[in-house]
Amino acid sequence: MKKILLILSFLRSSPKTVEEALALAKDNRAELILFFVLDVEYANTIVRKLAEEGWLGERPSQQLYNSLLQEYQSQAESKVAEIRQRAVELKVPVRAIIKSGSVLDETLRVASLEDPDLIVITRRKRSSLSRLIFGSMVKALKEQARCEVRIIDAE
Amino acid sequence: MYSEIRFRLQRWFRPTIFLLSIAVFVVFFNIPTPDGLTVEGQKALAIFLVAILLWVTNVLPLMITSLLVVILLPLSKVLTSAESYALFGNQAIFFILGAFILASGIMRSGLSTRLALIALRNFGRSSNSLLAGFLCLPAFLSFWMSEHAVAAMMFPIVLEVTAALKLVPMRSRYGKALVLAMAWGCIIGGIATFLGGARASLAVGILYKATGLSIGFLPWALAAFPTVVLLLIVAYLVLVKVFKPEKQDIHEALDALKKKQLRLKHITLRELGLGLLMVVTVFLWIFLGEEFGLANIALGAVAVAFVFKLLDWKEVEQDVNWGIFLMYGGAISLGFAMEHSGAAQWLADRTLGLLIDSPWGLIAMISLFSLFLTEAISNAAVVALILPLSLGFADKLGLDPRVVTLAVTIPSGLGFILPTGTPATAIAYSSGFLRIKDTVIGGMILNVMSWVLFMISIYFYWPLIGFKLSN
Numbered sequence: 001m002k003k004i005l006l007i008l009s010f011l012r013s014s015p016k017t018v019e020e021a022l023a024l025a026k027d028n029r030a031e032l033i034l035f036f037v038l039d040v041e042y043a044n045t046i047v048r049k050l051a052e053e054g055w056l057g058e059r060p061s062q063q064l065y066n067s068l069l070q071e072y073q074s075q076a077e078s079k080v081a082e083i084r085q086r087a088v089e090l091k092v093p094v095r096a097i098i099k100s101g102s103v104l105d106e107t108l109r110v111a112s113l114e115d116p117d118l119i120v121i122t123r124r125k126r127s128s129l130s131r132l133i134f135g136s137m138v139k140a141l142k143e144q145a146r147c148e149v150r151i152i153d154a155e
Numbered sequence: 156m157y158s159e160i161r162f163r164l165q166r167w168f169r170p171t172i173f174l175l176s177i178a179v180f181v182v183f184f185n186i187p188t189p190d191g192l193t194v195e196g197q198k199a200l201a202i203f204l205v206a207i208l209l210w211v212t213n214v215l216p217l218m219i220t221s222l223l224v225v226i227l228l229p230l231s232k233v234l235t236s237a238e239s240y241a242l243f244g245n246q247a248i249f250f251i252l253g254a255f256i257l258a259s260g261i262m263r264s265g266l267s268t269r270l271a272l273i274a275l276r277n278f279g280r281s282s283n284s285l286l287a288g289f290l291c292l293p294a295f296l297s298f299w300m301s302e303h304a305v306a307a308m309m310f311p312i313v314l315e316v317t318a319a320l321k322l323v324p325m326r327s328r329y330g331k332a333l334v335l336a337m338a339w340g341c342i343i344g345g346i347a348t349f350l351g352g353a354r355a356s357l358a359v360g361i362l363y364k365a366t367g368l369s370i371g372f373l374p375w376a377l378a379a380f381p382t383v384v385l386l387l388i389v390a391y392l393v394l395v396k397v398f399k400p401e402k403q404d405i406h407e408a409l410d411a412l413k414k415k416q417l418r419l420k421h422i423t424l425r426e427l428g429l430g431l432l433m434v435v436t437v438f439l440w441i442f443l444g445e446e447f448g449l450a451n452i453a454l455g456a457v458a459v460a461f462v463f464k465l466l467d468w469k470e471v472e473q474d475v476n477w478g479i480f481l482m483y484g485g486a487i488s489l490g491f492a493m494e495h496s497g498a499a500q501w502l503a504d505r506t507l508g509l510l511i512d513s514p515w516g517l518i519a520m521i522s523l524f525s526l527f528l529t530e531a532i533s534n535a536a537v538v539a540l541i542l543p544l545s546l547g548f549a550d551k552l553g554l555d556p557r558v559v560t561l562a563v564t565i566p567s568g569l570g571f572i573l574p575t576g577t578p579a580t581a582i583a584y585s586s587g588f589l590r591i592k593d594t595v596i597g598g599m600i601l602n603v604m605s606w607v608l609f610m611i612s613i614y615f616y617w618p619l620i621g622f623k624l625s626n
Contacts, residue, residue, distance in 0.1 A: 010587060042585060043585060046578075046581050046582060046585045049575075049578060049581055050303060050307070050578045050581075050582075051476060051478075052213075052216045052217060052218075052478070053217060053533040053535075053578060056301075056303050056304060056307055056476055056578075057259070057473055057474040057475050057476045058473050058474075058476075059470075059473040059474055060262070060304060060307045060308075060474060061307075063307065063311075064307045064310060064582065067310055067311040067314060068585055068586075070314075071314050071586060071587065072587065074318060075324050075587055078323075
């Protein structure tokens with residue numbers, strides 16, 4: 001195993017997943033690629049809500065959207081720095097990528113470019129009914145990825 | 156993920172609601188007219204039910220539902236086309252137009268940010284006083300401009316402070332308290348005057364069309380003010396006692412605020428001019444509002460601002476959300492049609508009338524209903540839906556319609572619980588510092604306290620300022 005792709009986002013950054021990915025990379029002497037996806041959908045929802053209900057005009061809405069993305073970027077950078085520090089302590093070679101967009105689409109895009117041997121991702125706590133009705137991103141990733149996908153349930 | 160969920164949800168939800176709306180309209184339009192209801196009243200009720208469905212489910216933007224109402228009223232012959240469209244000319248709408256245009260200039264000139272930074276630096280004696288600053292300052296600014304615009308303006312400032320203090324999202328209790336203070340300040344301040352939430356002028360517009368009565372700028376502010384002050388104190392106590400923010404060395408935060416203030420450089424003539432114009436306008440609204448009309452004063456101030464080049468039309472076009480005028484026009488038309496056709500009275504008798512037989516019962520129930528309904532739907536929609544019914548019933552119980560208007564409208568601005576309840580809470584939640592349980596726990600306490608304090612205020616204080624329960 002040469003490359004492990006660890007998928008992170010605001011809703012998927014469980015410490016258990018991070019530790020497992022680091023341990024796997026160390027045991028297999030593999031490179032760990034931290035891929036943090038800035039899920040822009042929430043920011044989009046807020047801005048849409050404000051436009052329709054909060055009565056904000058176009059420019060203030062855009063300024064708010066930019067502030068949100070800037071905050072998400074800075075939170076992602078500090079999370080990545082924290083994991084990078086841990087990887088250095090464990091002597092695991094590490095690389096980080098931060099991108100905004102949909103978690104599934106961006107993960108598939110980066111996976112096709114990086115060609116990892118393993119993708120590690122957190123599965124969020126949700127009811128079986130919710131998964132049945134709304135579907136599961138993790139399941140879709142498992143079906144569409146060209147390598148093994150290891151799913152770690154969030155604590 | 157969210158888009159995937161929304162896509163799946165909308166695939167069946169939207170068509171279902173549209174079909175249901177059509178079914179409700181057709182059924183209520185065609186059933187035999189119930190006893191005590193006129194044919195026009197029955198048609199108005201059918202349109203009212205469609206508006207409830209669409210406003211509550213939000214499958215259409217609020218303003219588009221309003222336009223639908225304006226079209227359906229003349230097509231159903233509840234009002235003539237001339238009457239229906241003429242209600243867009245209500246002075247409440249033009250008052251809001253003027254207030255929003257003035258607020259655009261204040262934001263664009265940097266005056267609001269400058270005032271916010273100066274005030275916050277003066278609050279910075281300890282971490283708790285800075286927290287109090289982030290609660291009281293947005294509240295004060297929301298007295299004079301839209302609470303949503305204040306939240307959007309304050310949000311980057313809060314984020315600069317959390318970054319300077321290196322507060323960790325989700326983990327820092329001080330971080331949670333800061334973003335919630337900003338949101339709660341905006342919400343609480345937004346109920347104080349006609350300018351904060353804009354729904355107050357919508358309510359006064361509906362009141363005037365239904366009864367010929369009105370509420371002035373100062374009487375409204377006087378009625379709301381004790382609730383605002385007491386709620387700010389309660390909110391601060393909730394932030395400090397429930398969230399137990401860790402003590403912080405706030406020097407880094409004060410440095411960040413100072414740097415931001417220095418970037419603004421010297422105060423400009425435009426800022427001074429707009430500040431002065433706003434002070435004079437508020438003075439006129441308070442003391443000469445009834446004589447000259449709030450809308451006339453607001454639009455007069457806008458004209459003066461353009462004469463002195465304090466405003467730029469291109470900026471105004473980008474800053475004002477013009478949809479609000481469509482929403483309010485439709486809401487006022489619907490309220491008028493419900494009242495004019497007798498549908499409001501008929502429906503109130505068969506809903507509120509079955510549950511309540513005392514004036515206090517009505518006030519308690521409508522304010523509580525308004526307080527919790529606003530968690531689910533837009534506060535302007537709450538006013539548009541509940542006020543016509545409540546006014547219909549107020550007449551039967553001999554209640555002062557102005558008191559009923561205040562009892563529906565003030566609580567409709569106080570949605571603290573859900574991130575979806577008000578845009579300010581949604582903005583705070585989107586910072587990444589809060590979990591849903593944070594807004595729910597603090598919000599529940601504030602919602603209950605809001606209602607209790609509001610009822611105490613109605614009972615003991617309002618009669619002193621001329622708002623007695625009965626005529």
